[in-house]
Amino acid sequence: MKIIYSIIVATIFGCWFSKAQEVLTLSESINITIQKNHDIKIATLDTVVSANNATAGNAGLLPSVYLNGGYDFSKNNTDLELSLINPDGSQGITPLNVDGAETETINASINVEYTLFDGLGGYHRLSLLKNVNEATQLQTQYLIENTVLNTVYLYLNVATQQANLKISKEQMDISIERFKRAESEFKFGASNRTNVLNAEVAVKNDSVAYRQNQLRFRTAKADLNAFMGRDPKVEFKVNEEVVFYPFIDKQVLEEETLKKNTRLRLSQEGLEISESDLAATKAERYPKIFLNGGYSYLDQTNQAGLLLSQELDGWNVGVGLRLNIFDGNRVNRKIQNAKIAIDQENIRIDRTKLQIKRDFENSYTEYEQALEDLDIERSNLETFKQNFERSQIDFKNGQITNTQLRDAQLELSSAKFRIVTSTYTVKQKEAQLLQLTGAMLKIE
Numbered sequence: 001m002k003i004i005y006s007i008i009v010a011t012i013f014g015c016w017f018s019k020a021q022e023v024l025t026l027s028e029s030i031n032i033t034i035q036k037n038h039d040i041k042i043a044t045l046d047t048v049v050s051a052n053n054a055t056a057g058n059a060g061l062l063p064s065v066y067l068n069g070g071y072d073f074s075k076n077n078t079d080l081e082l083s084l085i086n087p088d089g090s091q092g093i094t095p096l097n098v099d100g101a102e103t104e105t106i107n108a109s110i111n112v113e114y115t116l117f118d119g120l121g122g123y124h125r126l127s128l129l130k131n132v133n134e135a136t137q138l139q140t141q142y143l144i145e146n147t148v149l150n151t152v153y154l155y156l157n158v159a160t161q162q163a164n165l166k167i168s169k170e171q172m173d174i175s176i177e178r179f180k181r182a183e184s185e186f187k188f189g190a191s192n193r194t195n196v197l198n199a200e201v202a203v204k205n206d207s208v209a210y211r212q213n214q215l216r217f218r219t220a221k222a223d224l225n226a227f228m229g230r231d232p233k234v235e236f237k238v239n240e241e242v243v244f245y246p247f248i249d250k251q252v253l254e255e256e257t258l259k260k261n262t263r264l265r266l267s268q269e270g271l272e273i274s275e276s277d278l279a280a281t282k283a284e285r286y287p288k289i290f291l292n293g294g295y296s297y298l299d300q301t302n303q304a305g306l307l308l309s310q311e312l313d314g315w316n317v318g319v320g321l322r323l324n325i326f327d328g329n330r331v332n333r334k335i336q337n338a339k340i341a342i343d344q345e346n347i348r349i350d351r352t353k354l355q356i357k358r359d360f361e362n363s364y365t366e367y368e369q370a371l372e373d374l375d376i377e378r379s380n381l382e383t384f385k386q387n388f389e390r391s392q393i394d395f396k397n398g399q400i401t402n403t404q405l406r407d408a409q410l411e412l413s414s415a416k417f418r419i420v421t422s423t424y425t426v427k428q429k430e431a432q433l434l435q436l437t438g439a440m441l442k443i444e
Contacts, residue, residue: 024236026155029228033151036229040147043140050136059126063114072105078303101303111294116319119286120279128276135269142262145440152431154224156424159238161217163420168213171413172206178405179203198402202409242423245430250364253437257360258353260438267352271345278338284324284331293317360436367429374422377415384408384415 034040056062078101115122179199186196222232247253258264298312324331391408394400434440 021235021237023239025239029155029224030148030151032228032230033147034144037147038229040144043143047137047140050133054129054133056126059122059129060115061122061126063112066111069108074103075100098303103302106299107297109294109296111292113290113292115288115290117289119283121283124276124280124283128273128280131269131273131276135266135273138262138266138269142266145262145435148440149431149435151227153428154227155238156427158220158224159240160420160424161213161220162238163240164417165213165217167413167416168210171409172210174409175202175206195402202406242427245434254360256437257356261356261436262438264352264356267349271342271349274338274341274345278335278342281331281334281338287321287323290320292320356436363429363432363436367433370422370426370429374426377418377422381415381419384412388412
């Protein structure tokens with residue numbers, strides 16, 4: 001008997017403790033995941049890098065400016081023979097010996113180079129970088145959608161375990177009440193020992209089921225906490241109330257899927273990348289005309305030699321042309337490969353579109369089936385409730401056995417469990433459809 005009363009006390013204390021926990025909504029869990037999930041953080045930084053690369057300067061559309069400068073110093077022993085012309089026109093040789101002759105040179109220059117024409121290669125490279133940036137953003141969006149979808153799954157698992165825990169608590173409370181009544185009736189001679197033992201077995205079985213549900217509930221919360229990017233030990237409860245998304249006509253929904261699905265958009269962006277790459281590669285066949293210019297300064301002093309000092313400064317400007325006459329057919333091979341890449345991307349788009357149509361058809365069918373199953377389970381629940389209530393009356397009147405009453409109780413609990421499973425299955429199927437339509441972040 002001490003075991004039974006320990007179960008009662010532990011249950012009351014556990015219910016009191018759970019009331020102090022925060023209530024976490026689905027939208028809040030999604031927001032926390034988007035802000036703290038480590039994979040999303042990494043992917044978001046990738047988009048920053050990609051955006052930084054998609055610039056005119058990176059594509060070679062802006063001029064290049066270089067500043068150069070230097071200072072040189074040397075000290076040498078100098079032994080020279082200088083050939084000089086004498087006043088009478090004869091040639092004379094004059095020796096020059098200087099120990100530790102110093103030479104100083106200061107130079108500085110600024111140079112500018114700008115491509116005037118390269119077959120519009122710079123513009124095509126900029127388009128390519130922008131397409132890569134767009135693809136990176138779509139990849140991040142797809143990652144976020146998948147992460148949010150997994151968050152929904154984990155959240156609904158917590159909600160399922162939480163609801164199951166309440167149901168198992170209700171079942172155990174009923175068994176405890178029946179045990180108390182059987183024990184009281186036995187004391188007054190209105191029942192036999194067998195009924196007391198059967199009631200006690202029911203309490204013990206229900207307590208084991210309750211403890212198992214508690215464990216599953218704690219594990220589900222830890223999984224959700226870790227996935228959201230916060231401490232697995234954070235205590236919380238979830239909102240069990242389910243809000244279904246108001247879906248529109250199936251045909252309209254399918255059209256939205258083919259228009260906004262992130263996977264399909266990512267495949268289409270891959271085609272644009274290949275097309276931009278082909279255009280940039282073709283531009284390599286054209287001559288490159290570039291303008292260069294600059295300003296330079298030189299100051300040099302010598303302690304030995306004919307030229308003791310010099311100072312130069314001035315501007316320079318020029319136009320250059322570079323034409324690729326032969327490069328081992330490198331450009332031709334790149335163009336051929338780029339065309340093959342375009343063909344591959346078109347095949348991928350067709351494949352992705354077919355897969356998305358299949359996924360949509362399956363998801364929508366499963367969604368409709370889940371809604372129908374939920375309606376059936378709701379109607380069945382009312383029947384099991386009435387059956388259990390009638391069984392309780394019949395048991396008090398001695399018309400059914402304790403085993404029959406227990407069966408009616410288990411049937412009602414199973415019906416409640418199925419209601420929970422069916423409800424959250426509908427929500428899961430709804431989330432899958434939202435992801436296919438590119439509206440994953442609209443889920444509530």
